Structures are given as C-alpha cells and as structure tokens.
Amino acid sequence: MNQEIAESTDQLGCAVRNFSVLLSSTPRGARLARLLATEQMRAWGLPLEAPGQIVAELAANAVTHGRVPGRDFRLTFYVVGDTLRIEVTDTRCERRPQLRQPASGSESGRGLVLVDALADRWGVREDRFPRKTVWAELRCSPPEPAPTGFGRGGDLHSKNPGEK
Numbered sequence: 001m002n003q004e005i006a007e008s009t010d011q012l013g014c015a016v017r018n019f020s021v022l023l024s025s026t027p028r029g030a031r032l033a034r035l036l037a038t039e040q041m042r043a044w045g046l047p048l049e050a051p052g053q054i055v056a057e058l059a060a061n062a063v064t065h066g067r068v069p070g071r072d073f074r075l076t077f078y079v080v081g082d083t084l085r086i087e088v089t090d091t092r093c094e095r096r097p098q099l100r101q102p103a104s105g106s107e108s109g110r111g112l113v114l115v116d117a118l119a120d121r122w123g124v125r126e127d128r129f130p131r132k133t134v135w136a137e138l139r140c141s142p143p144e145p146a147p148t149g150f151g152r153g154g155d156l157h158s159k160n161p162g163e164k
Contacts, residue, residue, distance in 0.1 A: 017044055018078035023059070025067040025090070033059035033075045037086070044079065046140050050118045051077070051084060054136050057111035058088035061097060061134065066090025068130075084140045093132040096124050 019040050023029035037055040041048050055075065062073040067090070074089040099112045115122050119136035126132050 016078060016080050018076070020074060020076040022072040022074050025063045025069075025071060025073050027060075027063060029073065030056070030059035030063045033088075037075065037077065040077070041084075046079070046084060050138055051086060054086055054115050054118055054138070055088070057115050058086065058134050058136065061111055062088050062090040065095050065097070066092040066132070068092060079140065082139055084138045085135060086138075087133050087135045089127060089131050089133040091130050093126050093130050096132065097134055 019036075021033075021036060023033055034052050034056040038048050038052045041051050055077075059073070059075065066073065071091040073091075074087075076087040076089070078085055097112055099116055101113070115136055118138070120139050122134070122136040124132060124134050
C-alpha cells in the first residue's frame, strides 16, 4: 500500500488537507478504502457516515466495473475550506458510470443513487488514458460548539428552579 498524507497552505492562506493511497482492485481493497477513509475523517474531525458510504460505493464500483487485472485504483480525498472532495481513479475509462434507477427487486445498481443522495455534487472526468476519476464533494462545516448554557435569551440553566 502506497499512501501520502499532506497538509499544506494554499494561496488564500487556508489549510488544505489531503490523503491519497493506491489499493488493489479487489473486494479487500474496496473494504480497506472505506476503513482508511473513516479513520482519516475521524483524525480530521469530520463527519464519518456520508464520506464513508460514498467511498464504499465508489471503491466498489472501481473494483467491480473499473477493474483491469494487475492494476490498482487510487483513493484520494482532500479538504479545502469547508469542502471535502473524494476521488476514486481506476483504469477503465471506457466504462463511465451513469446514474440509473435500479430495477425493482434488483440486488445491485443503487451505488450511484446513494452517492447522488449523499453528495452535494459528483461527476466523472477522464484522466490520461486509460484512467477515469469519479469524484464527489460534500460540504463539511466544522462541528457546532457545545452549548455553554448562556445565550441571547438569558441563562438556559437557571440557578434557581423557580426563575426563568
């Protein structure tokens, strides 16, 4: 496994956090992609559920539909400002994913429907032949601060039970 983790500052002065790893185009590689994504989101203090699900779906598509024996897929994600971008690059550029409604009773075909529902934006771009990248972006605002008990309306936690 070859991975890169970096934190740099862009021209606007905000931190750019990124992570990139090559994984085997196997079901095991797809599972590892989700685990690595979840741990990296946890380390960055970002939500885990939606990014983890998006990575799982895109990685599963890469190993199912974008697999070329002997070639890996790349998982990359980075945060700029309040936007998390997830990218999965595989080596089957002739197989572009398309959003379709799955047949009723079908056991597969819902991956991009989930990505579409969870992401703010997503798409596909062709890279240098023979690669393509499927990407998704999520707005990730920092966690809300814990309430202090005081607000504009006065003390939320009255010291005397009879006071308001």
